[in-house]
C-alpha cells in the first residue's frame with residue numbers, strides 16, 4: 001500500500017553493503033533519506049550514488065542518515081560499488097540495500113503496478129526522528145534526481161518544525177520566510193522581533209528567524 005505523508009515509516013531489517021541493517025537502529029535519533037534505484041550497473045543510478053556520496057557532509061550537517069536501495073543481490077552491489085568509485089571519483093560512504101526478494105521495495109511501494117520488469121522507480125522518502133514520512137517523491141527511471149532539492153526540503157522541514165513559519169517558492173536556507181497564517185499580527189510581533197512585511201492579511205514576510 002502506498003505510503004503517505006505523516007504515515008509511520010515501516011521498519012525492516014535488510015542486507016546492505018555495510019552488513020545487516022535495521023532501519024530504526026540505523027536512524028537512531030536522526031532524520032533519514034531512503035531512496036531506491038531501478039537496477040545495478042545502470043548509468044543514471046551510478047551518477048546518483050556518486051552525488052549522494054559527495055553530499056554526505058551536507059546530510060551529516062543536517063543530522064540525516066542516507067540509505068540507498070537497489071533490488072539486485074549483494075554480490076552485484078559489491079561489483080557496482082567499484083564502478084561508482086572509479087567513475088564518480090568518490091567511494092560509496094553509506095549503505096546500499098540489496099533487496100532481491102523486493103521485501104523492502106514492496107513495503108515502501110517502490111514498484112509501480114505498471115513497471116516493466118518489476119523495476120523499482122526512483123523513490124525518495126524523507127523520514128523524521130519521530131519515524132514519520134515527511135516527503136515522498138517519485139521520479140521516472142530515465143531522470144536522475146536533484147539531491148540539492150532534497151536537502152532544500154529537509155532545511156525547510158527542520159526550520160518549519162521549529163518556528164511558526166512556512167517557506168515560499170524556491171526558498172533556500174537564509175531567505176525570508178512566511179509567517180504562519182494561524183498567528184495573529186500581535187503574536188507574530190512577539191515571535192519575530194525582526195518584524196514582518198504585511199503584503200496581505202494572509203501573506204506576511206519575515207527574515208529567517210534562526211539567522
Ligand code: BEZ
Nearest residue numbers: 038042043044045141142
Ligand atoms: C539508469 O540508471 O540509467 C536507468 C535505469 C533503469 C532504466 C533507465 C535508466
